[in-house]
Amino acid sequence: MLWSALVGTIEQGLVYGVIALGVYITFRILDFPDLTVDGSFPLGAAVVARFIASGGSPLAGTMLALGAGIVAGLATGFLNTKLKISGLLSGILTMTALYSVNLRVMGRANIPLLRKPTLVNWFGDFGLAPWVLFLVVVLLTKLALDLFLRTEIGFALRATGDNEQMIRSCGVDTDNMKLLGLGLSNGLAALAGALVAQYQGFADVGMGIGTAVAGLASVIIGQALVRFRGLGWATTGVIIGSIVYRVAIFAALRMGLAPTDLKLITAILVVLALSAPTWKGLLEKFWGGKRRATGIPTA
């Protein structure tokens, strides 16, 4: 019982690791706080569910979901680079719009996929558990991303997130790089959404809430755990972070927390991690001040 629950948790960690890799591209490499993923993740689920429910092939549906996610990312990129709307707001606008789009795609709030052909079932027919599928997908994504980040365009993408002025003066159109990064990131989020829908057996319009923050939590945990330098390690860390995050959630549930409390826990976790430098500074100041107070008499 516990074993199968743990396997399920790791399966989730692997499939959500695909989103975490996408979040890593925007938040870490591009330095773009993209919230579009809250909409592109359920978009992927909606597209694949509608496609399969209408008799389409799961593989084609999954690819279609990937494409839809890329378009969603490009929409955010368009708002930001061409219409000059701030990055954060661009993502929120696309995410909000996607809620309606996702309902339109599905035609209702929820599509069940019971007794329908899915990629997960296909793998099951070969006697393979879902984690095999998810492991293959997340590792292929990771390796492709590692290779891509070492190409000329990959260099330009990383430099865009690091120093826009520098990369523009080297002849790179930073707008295109942002579009590329956002497209890739949201493509991955939608791909994960499509896989999750086929895994859990339904697509739901509300399944995207907190996707970006959960992805960010995974990235932060990964960076804290895997401290080796180099790109290959960074993406490995992101996947490990995603699995650890899901295990932590699982543990919290076992300890008796309500599933509805998890978003709060995740948010607090991210706040603590992001504010760590501030806390450290405050603590040092406090202790330093105290030591001074005891050491030197005040005038």
Next chain:
Amino acid sequence: MLQVSQLRKVFCNGNGMAKVALDNVDLHVEVGDFITIIGSNGAGKSTLLNAIAGVYGVDQGQIRIDGVDVTNQPEHRRAHLIGRVFQDPMIGTAASMSIEENLAIAVKRPERLGMAKGVTGRERARFRELLALLDLGLEDRLHEPVGLLSGGQRQALTLLMATISTPKLLLLDEHTAALDPKTAEQIGELTRKIVLGRRLTALMVTHNLQAALEFGNRTLMMDQGQIVLDLRNPRRAKMTVDDLLQQFMSVRGERFLDDRALLA
């Protein structure tokens, strides 16, 4: 090489106040010219360089580089013609990326980027050779992130990046001003070595009147968005720093008092 004609740029602040940063500037630069530009703060020196590089559009006039009208081209489109080094050593390089990755980006300035490997073994060997010429020991630190380098090292690397693909025009915007005197001198020497050695065409903004006369073959003085003095040889060769200061005073008049601290 560079033909700037009737260039005008007006900046407006939020209150609708307009400041003429470039007031119908005309400038003709020959191939191989190494021009130093002096002037007080707000004279339009950096604006001129930024306008040539395409950081912002201009309100009027034309900029031609090597015969090509680049006036309406965005910055990245004309970047293959121009190498730049900025005052802030942090701006010219990507801190989180390694020395060789930064150089690899710079060396592909004239090309379209593709899905080929970012750094090849052959490039690496070339980078090592070029870095060895800087004499800073950077040739053994190819894989280190640039963020670990000192300001002077970063500026030397930026200079190498700006010139590695032989730009038609090199723009140096007070590129030694943020460095300590000794490092500034080293970067200055390196600049001279590279510009003269590679026969580059360069514009160098400086606050240092001594350097303005020592470097290059022509000196411009700017004031209130205009080029008010254009010193060429043989007249320039006879100029001393005091002469230049006199010129500066006569141009600036009473406002000169405000500049004294800057030029000290």
